[in-house]
Amino acid sequence: MAIAGILVQTDADAAEAVWTRLxxxxxxxxxxxxxxPGRMVAVLEAESDRMEQEFKRLAAWEGVLSVDLAYLTYEDELADGGSIKCPPWERKHRSA
Incomplete structure (x- = not known):
């Protein structure tokens, strides 16, 4: 299990609804x-290979402007098995 500290920024009109959902x-x-106003800090817990998908899920919520990483720890997985499960590499598509 990975644990991430995140900053969620919302537009002013959606702040209360996003906080309730979180x-x-x-x-x-x-x-x-x-x-x-409109900013929240949260602790997100997910399997390490699902963390990127969880960020995308939260970022897709109506009213959410951004989800930013403050910290990320994999201590439990490192202690248990000495390695971290990571998602497969995907090419990032960037425009010039």
């Missing part, structure tokens, strides 16, 4: 409002 999401262990 508060009941089974992957979110904790959520707090930041001092800046």
């Amino acid at each position: 508060a009941v999401d089974p992957r979110i262990a904790e959520v707090q409002r930041a001092e800046v």
Whole structure:
């Protein structure tokens, strides 16, 4: 299990709805409002090979402007098996 500290930024109109959704999401262990309106900090827990998909899932919510990583830890997996499961490599498509 990987644990990530994240910053979620929303538009002002959606802030309360996003906070409520984060508060009941089974992957979110904790959520707090930041001092800046529309920003929240949360703890996201997921299998390490699912972490990128979880970020994409949260970023796709209506009203969410961005989901940014503050920290990421894999301590449990390293202690248990000495390695981290990672998703397969995918080519990133970037425009010139």
